[in-house]
Amino acid sequence: MSPDDDSVPGGADRLVGAVADGEDLAVEAALRPRDLSEFIGQGRVREQLDLVLAAARARGGTADHVLLSGSPGLGKTTLSMIIAAEMAAPIRITSGPAIQHAGDLASILSSLTEGEVLFLDEIHRMSRPAEEMLYMAMEDFRVDVVVGKGPGATAIPLELPPFTLVGATTRAGLLPPPLRDRFGFTGHMEFYEPAELERVVHRSAGLLSVEVSAEGAAEIASRSRGTPRIANRLLRRVRDYAQVRADGVVNREVAARALEVYEVDARGLDRLDRAVLRALLDLFGGGPVGLSTLAVAVGEERETVEEVAEPFLVREGLLARTPRGRVATPAAWRHLDRTPPAPAAGGQGGLFGT
Numbered sequence: 001m002s003p004d005d006d007s008v009p010g011g012a013d014r015l016v017g018a019v020a021d022g023e024d025l026a027v028e029a030a031l032r033p034r035d036l037s038e039f040i041g042q043g044r045v046r047e048q049l050d051l052v053l054a055a056a057r058a059r060g061g062t063a064d065h066v067l068l069s070g071s072p073g074l075g076k077t078t079l080s081m082i083i084a085a086e087m088a089a090p091i092r093i094t095s096g097p098a099i100q101h102a103g104d105l106a107s108i109l110s111s112l113t114e115g116e117v118l119f120l121d122e123i124h125r126m127s128r129p130a131e132e133m134l135y136m137a138m139e140d141f142r143v144d145v146v147v148g149k150g151p152g153a154t155a156i157p158l159e160l161p162p163f164t165l166v167g168a169t170t171r172a173g174l175l176p177p178p179l180r181d182r183f184g185f186t187g188h189m190e191f192y193e194p195a196e197l198e199r200v201v202h203r204s205a206g207l208l209s210v211e212v213s214a215e216g217a218a219e220i221a222s223r224s225r226g227t228p229r230i231a232n233r234l235l236r237r238v239r240d241y242a243q244v245r246a247d248g249v250v251n252r253e254v255a256a257r258a259l260e261v262y263e264v265d266a267r268g269l270d271r272l273d274r275a276v277l278r279a280l281l282d283l284f285g286g287g288p289v290g291l292s293t294l295a296v297a298v299g300e301e302r303e304t305v306e307e308v309a310e311p312f313l314v315r316e317g318l319l320a321r322t323p324r325g326r327v328a329t330p331a332a333w334r335h336l337d338r339t340p341p342a343p344a345a346g347g348q349g350g351l352f353g354t
């Protein structure tokens with residue numbers, strides 16, 4: 001299960017959740033960069049991919065299979081569409097959970113045209129028989145379609161046209177090595193720097209005809225948790241606020257006031273994140289405290305705290321998971337404007353000192 005997965009109780013419909021919601025899906029198509037030069041950030045992946053694609057074009061062949069790994073909302077689907085556009089090839093989009101039987105995959109593969117890009121999102125969630133069929137398809141552009149059942153079953157080999165598989169996963173570590181090894185190129189997508197997200201906000205604002213100042217874009221970027229999807233979503237909410245409560249222009253003050261209304265703080269923490277930190281500091285002196293106790297204290301399911309709130313708090317250096325329980329870092333005390341307790345005399349000053 002990925003962090004922010006909406007199957008986790010409390011994970012859906014968060015303004016700062018990284019998984020796409022219905023509204024995102026409706027507007028994202030309009031906001032997607034169309035070619036590599038428009039794609040902001042991810043400098044290393046972009047440059048490596050540029051080489052892979054240019055070489056394939058020069059050879060007049062199809063590009064190697066590409067694996068893109070990274071958290072939701074960082075641009076994996078967007079990059080797969082760019083790969084197809086750069087190769088002037090059509091693209092077919094499907095996902096691991098949609099392919100439950102090898103037959104599902106066989107019918108998709110057998111209908112691909114030469115050079116087509118097959119985007120397989122959440123590739124780590126494909127069924128095992130489909131995965132095994134994919135090995136041969138990726139390596140030899142061939143599948144064995146099994147006809148009939150029992151002792152009379154026969155495998156009919158089926159030639160496939162050369163195609164490019166673009167697999168996307170939030171969990172590269174969950175992919176079996178034989179599958180991982182069949183990709184010619186793996187791109188690891190990183191969280192975006194604030195300056196890159198500012199560019200994302202400016203670009204999207206232009207496409208949505210919203211006027212945004214440099215400071216307004218910076219304010220939205222710093223609360224977007226390193227994720228373009230969240231930046232675009234916050235921009236839409238700030239735009240609403242600017243239209244209704246201001247003169248339509250997004251400046252620093254309007255962005256900050258709007259996001260205060262939506263309970264997204266200066267660092268991108270929302271109500272749940274802050275509730276977890278507040279309980280940790282105010283009720284348990286900063287920890288260590290067990291996950292179940294912490295969850296009861298905030299009135300949430302254990303999984304919600306562990307999978308929805310904690311990954312970002314850990315990434316931000318506000319909370320640490322230790323063998324003795326959850327512990328607040330000095331940055332957490334500072335963020336919530338509280339003074340950490342003085343270390344016990346002769347003690348080690350807690351896990352993180354003062």
Ligand SMILES: Nc1ncnc2c1ncn2[C@@H]1O[C@H](COP(=O)(O)OP(=O)(O)OP(=O)(O)O)[C@@H](O)[C@H]1O
Pocket residue numbers: 018019020027028029031032033038039040041042071072073074075076077078079121200228229232
């Ligand atoms: N580098 C980028 N520059 C500009 N916009 C971007 C960039 N990356 C992503 N976006 C925007 O963020 C949105 C989400 O991106 P995308 O759907 O590609 O993410 P994803 O990694 O495929 O997410 P998921 O794992 O949930 O499928 C898109 O609408 C796109 O406009």
